[in-house]
Structure formats: C-alpha cells, structure tokens
Amino acid sequence: MLAPVMAGVDGSAESYAAAEWAAHEAVRRDRPLRLVHAWNWHPRRQDGEIATAAQRYLARRSLREAEDRIRRHCPGVRLEDEQVEGPATGALLKAAGQADILVLGSRGLSGFTGFLVGSVALGVVARATRPVVLVRAAEEGTDGHLPDDGTSGSVDTGQRDVVLGIDLGDPCDEVIEFAFEAARSRGARLRAVHAWQQPSAIGLGPGDVALVDPPERAVEWRGFLDAVLEVWREKYPEVEVVETVTEGRPQSVLVRAASGAGLLVVGRRITERPAGPRTGPVAHAAIHHVGCPVAVVPHE
Structure with a gap:
C-alpha cells in the first residue's frame, strides 16, 4: 500500500x-x-x-x-x-x-x-x-498558478516556479530529486539557486587565490552547478531548468528567490547534536520568512 x-x-x-x-x-x-x-x-x-x-x-x-x-x-x-x-x-x-x-x-x-x-x-x-x-493561508503562491503578469514562472504552463536551494558544497540527491519531481508533476519550471560568499583572505586555501575576483568565482560556481544538475536534466528532460548563482548569504538569497514561487525546496541534514536536532539556518529562514509553501527535505 x-x-x-x-x-x-x-x-x-x-x-x-x-x-x-x-x-x-x-x-x-x-x-x-x-x-x-x-x-x-x-x-x-x-x-x-x-x-x-x-x-x-x-x-x-x-x-x-x-x-x-x-x-x-x-x-x-x-x-x-x-x-x-x-x-x-x-x-x-x-x-x-x-x-x-x-x-x-x-x-x-x-x-x-x-x-x-x-x-x-x-x-x-x-x-x-x-x-x-x-x-500559509491566503499567501501569494500557495495555489501554484501564475499571477496575471506572468512573472516568477513559465508562461507556457501557467505554473509558478519550483525553487530549489542547493548547497554545492554538499549537494544532496534526495533534495534535488524532490524538487525535480515536484516540478515535473506540476508542469512547472525549476529554478536551482546557489548562494556563495566571498571568502576572507584568512580563509583562503591554496587553490582559492586565483578565484578571489568575484566574477571569476561566480563563473566557477556556475560550472559546478551545471555539472551537479547534468544527470538530473537527463533524468527529467521534460523539466525546464533555470540556474542561478548569486553572491550573498544563502538565507537572504533564497528568501528573495522564492518571492512569487509556487514551492521552495530546501534540505535539512539529519544529525543528533548535544543541543538536540535543529533545522539549520537556511531552512529556519525559509520557514519564517518565505510566503510560498516550503518543503524541508531531510537527508543524511
């Protein structure tokens, strides 16, 4: 059953x-x-x-x-x-x-x-x-359909975007698959969003020196995102995918990206800590600040 x-x-x-x-x-x-x-x-x-x-x-x-x-x-x-x-x-x-x-x-x-x-x-x-x-009740984006101006979604299907918050430092198959499946079942466009932050000079590793320039780092992250999603594009050829790489705090970037979306998908790592289980800063921000439905997908 x-x-x-x-x-x-x-x-x-x-x-x-x-x-x-x-x-x-x-x-x-x-x-x-x-x-x-x-x-x-x-x-x-x-x-x-x-x-x-x-x-x-x-x-x-x-x-x-x-x-x-x-x-x-x-x-x-x-x-x-x-x-x-x-x-x-x-x-x-x-x-x-x-x-x-x-x-x-x-x-x-x-x-x-x-x-x-x-x-x-x-x-x-x-x-x-x-x-x-x-x-939420009576919030924009709950029904999944586009507003009259056609923003934040695919005009071909009339469905609001499914937004996937993806951490390229630890991409998780369960979270990505949930988002692709949600987009497929709705006939919606999938927007995969990764937020990156410029490291401080103190935190730079040996391979990071050449990537200090923000435009170069953005191009590098975009390449990583494209590589991670390649197998999922092949598995879900019917899903239109838009990739976005933005400099900034992940919490703030995702809250902005989810404006007008039909669904936001974020991950939560399953761990047992001394202080007890936690949602994590990104999921916590999404729960409290995003108007559209938010899917929190646990993963190992």
Missing part, C-alpha cells in the same frame, strides 16, 4: 490551507490523503472524561470542515482521517514516519497556530525523517 500524503488539521485557516494543498499534492502523486488531528489530553481526577469528549468533538468538527473544503476543491482525492493523542510533537512525528510527506499550516513570522505552535512545528521539522511541507 502506498504511503499517504498526510496533513495536520487543527481548525485554523492555516491548517485548512495545508489540507487543501496536501489534497492536490496527493492527486499529483496518485496517493491517498490522510488528515490528522493531534490533541493532548492530561488525565484529571474529576473532569478527564469531559475534557476528552470536548476535545474529540472539536477534533471531529475540524476534520469535517477540512474534508468539506477538500471535496469542494479536489473531489477526486482518496480521503481518510484520524485523531491521535499527543503530546503533539510525538504524534505528528509518528504520522510523518508513516507518510510520503507531511503537510502543516504555518504563520511564518507569527509562529504556528493551534496545536502547531512554534516549538511543536519546528520540533517536527527538525526531527522528521520524511519531507515536511509548511503552507
């Missing part, structure tokens, strides 16, 4: 937007969609059963509203739902482990809403072993 696309639902506008986005993604991937509501119940001596009944009622109402919206906008999706008991981070991580991808609602700089509070959602992104997509 194919792993489903899963979406967290908590009754907020952001979670409904995430559920609708997930429904369209499930159709593109030819997979079922499972809506998940996570609630955290702490037993009490006197009112535990009442609290449980109330939480279950609110969960059912949220799931029903999400289902109604999905059936109106994406009637062809195979739909199921479930309620899971918290703690929310653990429940959502368990769901993500059983999913093809997990989709959550996001408010960006304002944090996350409902049970998807900042610490919970960031905890899921930082620990999930499957891709997690964060979707």
Whole structure:
C-alpha cells in the first residue's frame, strides 16, 4: 500500500490551507490523503472524561470542515482521517514516519497556530525523517498558478516556479530529486539557486587565490552547478531548468528567490547534536520568512 500524503488539521485557516494543498499534492502523486488531528489530553481526577469528549468533538468538527473544503476543491482525492493523542510533537512525528510527506499550516513570522505552535512545528521539522511541507493561508503562491503578469514562472504552463536551494558544497540527491519531481508533476519550471560568499583572505586555501575576483568565482560556481544538475536534466528532460548563482548569504538569497514561487525546496541534514536536532539556518529562514509553501527535505 502506498504511503499517504498526510496533513495536520487543527481548525485554523492555516491548517485548512495545508489540507487543501496536501489534497492536490496527493492527486499529483496518485496517493491517498490522510488528515490528522493531534490533541493532548492530561488525565484529571474529576473532569478527564469531559475534557476528552470536548476535545474529540472539536477534533471531529475540524476534520469535517477540512474534508468539506477538500471535496469542494479536489473531489477526486482518496480521503481518510484520524485523531491521535499527543503530546503533539510525538504524534505528528509518528504520522510523518508513516507518510510520503507531511503537510502543516504555518504563520511564518507569527509562529504556528493551534496545536502547531512554534516549538511543536519546528520540533517536527527538525526531527522528521520524511519531507515536511509548511503552507500559509491566503499567501501569494500557495495555489501554484501564475499571477496575471506572468512573472516568477513559465508562461507556457501557467505554473509558478519550483525553487530549489542547493548547497554545492554538499549537494544532496534526495533534495534535488524532490524538487525535480515536484516540478515535473506540476508542469512547472525549476529554478536551482546557489548562494556563495566571498571568502576572507584568512580563509583562503591554496587553490582559492586565483578565484578571489568575484566574477571569476561566480563563473566557477556556475560550472559546478551545471555539472551537479547534468544527470538530473537527463533524468527529467521534460523539466525546464533555470540556474542561478548569486553572491550573498544563502538565507537572504533564497528568501528573495522564492518571492512569487509556487514551492521552495530546501534540505535539512539529519544529525543528533548535544543541543538536540535543529533545522539549520537556511531552512529556519525559509520557514519564517518565505510566503510560498516550503518543503524541508531531510537527508543524511
């Protein structure tokens, strides 16, 4: 049985937007969609059963509203739902482990809403072993279609670009493949973006001396990017690819590049650190500052 696309639902506008986005993604991937509501119940001596009944009622109402919206906008999706008991981070991580991808609602700089509070959602992104997509409500680029002016996408397909943030110092197949597959399934153009920074004289290695001049370094990075993507162009000949190499901080470059995009794809290295799992600076900036849906793809 194919792993489903899963979406967290908590009754907020952001979670409904995430559920609708997930429904369209499930159709593109030819997979079922499972809506998940996570609630955290702490037993009490006197009112535990009442609290449980109330939480279950609110969960059912949220799931029903999400289902109604999905059936109106994406009637062809195979739909199921479930309620899971918290703690929310653990429940959502368990769901993500059983999913093809997990989709959550996001408010960006304002944090996350409902049970998807900042610490919970960031905890899921930082620990999930499957891709997690964060979707905002009523944000430009959520539907994937081009605006009337035709910018930030391919006028031939009418789809907004899929933007791939790629680290040429450590290019990852899982992240690149996710982006190419997303572009292919949408009929969208793929923009591969690499940001580089001019090294200081102290940090130069023996082979870097001749590349101090920024234009020469840019040409060199462009050659690296072209070489990394060559095999993927051959695997996905139907995907139009635009390569961009820009000097600057990766966080800032990607936030600008994702303006008007349909989807931003970034990677997150799976590591266990003394301070606990982290999203990394690039993924963190994307989650908080990018308006379009953001896919965070974990990799070794």
